[in-house]
Amino acid sequence: MLKQFLNLKLSQKLSPQQIQLMKLIQLPTQAFEQRLLEEMNENPALEAGKEEEEYVKDEFETEDYDDFDDAESERIDADEINIDDYLSDDDTPDYKTQTNNYSDDDEDYDIPFAAPISFHQDLINQLNTFILSESDREIAEFLVGSIDDMGYIRRSIPDIVDDLAFTQAVYTDEKTVERLLHVIHELEPSGVGARDLQECLLLQLKHKTPTEYIELATDIIENQFDAFTKKHYDKLLQKYNVSNDQLKKAIHEIEKLNPKPGGSFTGNTKVTENIVPDFAIRIVEGKLELSLNGRNAPTLHVSRDYQEMLQTYKESKDKSTQQKEAVQFIKQKLDSAKWFIDAIRQRQETLFVTMNAIMHYQEDFFLEGDETKLKPMILKDIADIVGLDISTISRVANSKYVETPYGTKLIKEFFSEAMKNDQGEDVSTLEIKKILQNVIEEEDKHKPLPDDQLAEILKEKGYPIARRTIAKYREQLDIPVARMRKKM
Template structure:
């Protein structure tokens, strides 16, 4: 049964301008520059550089009475040719500026075209004598290799996949035979189905020595004991000295568990972090600066202002000109808003980072991570009078250059814990002390979590063993047994 009724409710919604501003705040420097270029390409009323005359004021042309004349349906010709304004041949200054701010003529540079990992493997297949069916199988196997150099699928699955997707009908023995050819390709170990096979393939390519033979036997027959670092059992199993076992283990440690990783990494472009802020110590005081690339000089196009002013002064207006003038006004308003949004973005970034800098002043003065104070988003939000979500957008995507390296801002935030004196200390401080203890431990007898907890307790940090395990995992530090070395 259908019913009609009235429902009154209050709701809050973000305006499109507020949403765009939040997106601008979240952008790091490089992404912001790209967004700026896009806006300037889309809005011809927005230009780079300083304006000589007075800036366009939005309120000056906001009087709706200016458009009352368009109520008439008559089309009156005037001396204004809107098409001439909209097809202005002048090139904006920003299009004439070189990106590197150099006066020299820009020259085209050839771009590197590195060979991909999989294409390199295909090229190596050309050195083998294969018939058409074998080559199709070999190329399918190469296509199944992931970026780390492994084939993470079973032979039966590969046979079925080739039949259903490629129309290649073969058997497991043929695929297994072709897979042995793949195993001959470089880098050594490529095409393995698991870590054990990967290490075995690499050892088979080594010159046979006593240590290599021992390493091969360990991987082939005692792989589980090796991965769990049960060196005493291995020494007892083979009846060898500690030095002999150490040499065999050393041969294994020289192998590459990710044969495709090194190749993939070499073909990728190096990404450079552009710091959004810089903190320097000047005469014992901290000095904060915002990257100048976040503060471009923009102004509203003078030509577009003159177009609107010309329309305002004209007496006779046509309906066609109304559409053109509305377009001009829209672009002017959009340009004015974008300039204001950039200024607000600059202010938000600066006041937020300035509050963080003074909150962590003790750390920034000497770089000792143990002096980082407990700090959560709400602490900074309360200081600067902004919402927590705004602080989060600044912290999660911005970098700051300090005398101690370039840091991600969110790394300065941490929860608080009580020490034995009841004082709040940062979890970052505790993690740093824990990391230092583990780095200085005897690797022949690494410290288990309960002993680490006792040592931190002696230093004034009463922490449970399970908390030690959690911090150790966050620091990507393995358990004591896996840290043991020969």
């Protein structure tokens, strides 16, 4: 049976302006500049730079006009459009009193664009020096196209044969592809076109001048690769009946090889991301000084042309329908420009107060640069200090960088959980990781310390941590297990 009933409930919805503000806060400096350009292209009422002269207006009463529809299909009377609000010069936005990173005296130098030869094109150019039949060349070029950026062909010969048939209409056999793969192996850098690490290292060793240690290294990679990768040096000494010094020199030859031949190509066209710090912290007379990157504080104003159009409309005696439509369009653009300028100001304030709270919370670290001085700090700690939502703090921390006297760092790296030391005091997990890293760096590499011994050492230093926690921190620091840290 169907019934009708009323159900009251409270719900919270974000306005479009709030959503846009959160997106602006999340943007780092370079992305923010791009967003600024997009807004200026979309809104002609928004202009960059300072106004040449202040706009002076006469005081007059607002006249009554007929109402008309706005973009949201709401009826708005003309007397609701307080044009004086848009022409007021009384309130000067904060960003107009701030400086940015650029000076009028600075010279702009155009950076020439490099047009390097790509990795694959370089291989094709080398391939052209070989005398091959037309069909063989087509297969060889397909093999070059199958090489990834690290220099490997990570596909089986049967799969390549099938792909040649289905995508290139080239019908061949595995023996032909294998033969042409050996041609690819002659290209530079040495090791390119290998199907796995073992083959890559062998190719590089075979291109070297044969010596006693090169031959031993080649034999080890070819026949004892598993023992080598697991660093079972005792087995290798027993297998080859050589001295520690001989094995050490052979392993040294292997360590000089490049496991990623494609990655070392100087013409690699991969884009390198440049980090632009959003904040800078300086130590001035023993005190911390925080500054926001000036590129986050652009100088904006409302277009003078749009102001004059509104002024003309107010002074006009006869108001046509077209004029009414035009003034509504102008109002919408001015509303958008006014909101965007205000959103930029709120973004600046949010970024600054958040980073300022983080700076003072971690004052000991920023003054000395000792990572063991980092205090336990979670998002809620900063949110409580500045009175903002945790999600807002997260948006600032996850995408912003700060330039410090000790390097440029991602802000979220200053956040960490707390653990108890043997004194019952809260210490940062970052502090424990740093101590663990120092212990591992100072260990005897001939007999590296296993996790249980590392746990004992940290316990002696006042940090009672379980072995499994040591393993977790070691993996987060990208440090291998003890056996893999062993050296001859």
